[in-house]
Amino acid sequence: MSAFFNQHHNLIASQSRVTISRWLGLAALGSVLVWGVIYLVIINAVATKGFEIKNLEQQLASVKEENKKLEVRSTELQSLDSIEQGLDKSKFVSVQKIEYLATLPPDVGVALK
Numbered sequence: 001m002s003a004f005f006n007q008h009h010n011l012i013a014s015q016s017r018v019t020i021s022r023w024l025g026l027a028a029l030g031s032v033l034v035w036g037v038i039y040l041v042i043i044n045a046v047a048t049k050g051f052e053i054k055n056l057e058q059q060l061a062s063v064k065e066e067n068k069k070l071e072v073r074s075t076e077l078q079s080l081d082s083i084e085q086g087l088d089k090s091k092f093v094s095v096q097k098i099e100y101l102a103t104l105p106p107d108v109g110v111a112l113k
Contacts, residue, residue, distance in 0.1 A: 076082060
């Protein structure tokens with residue numbers, strides 16, 4: 001009877017070792033799969049951010065170029081020649097004689113109504 005018990009015990013022990021090693025193998029495989037998915041998600045997020053950054057840098061370069069053009073145009077419009085041309089188109093009359101008003105002494109006040 002003890003031989004049967006020993007064989008039965010050894011069979012159960014070997015089956016439990018196989019079961020434990022299978023569970024450990026499945027747990028390791030599951031862990032590798034989970035970490036692999038996490039890795040792919042992170043890599044995808046980083047790649048997406050890279051494309052977004054590249055797009056924003058292109059937009060920034062475009063805005064800077066437009067800003068340069070606007071600054072040049074602003075300088076052109078503020079030039080004396082441009083202002084004089086604008087005055088000619090507006091039909092302003094140039095001043096022939098400038099007359100200045102005499103100033104009052106500093107101790108004299110003016111009442112306003």
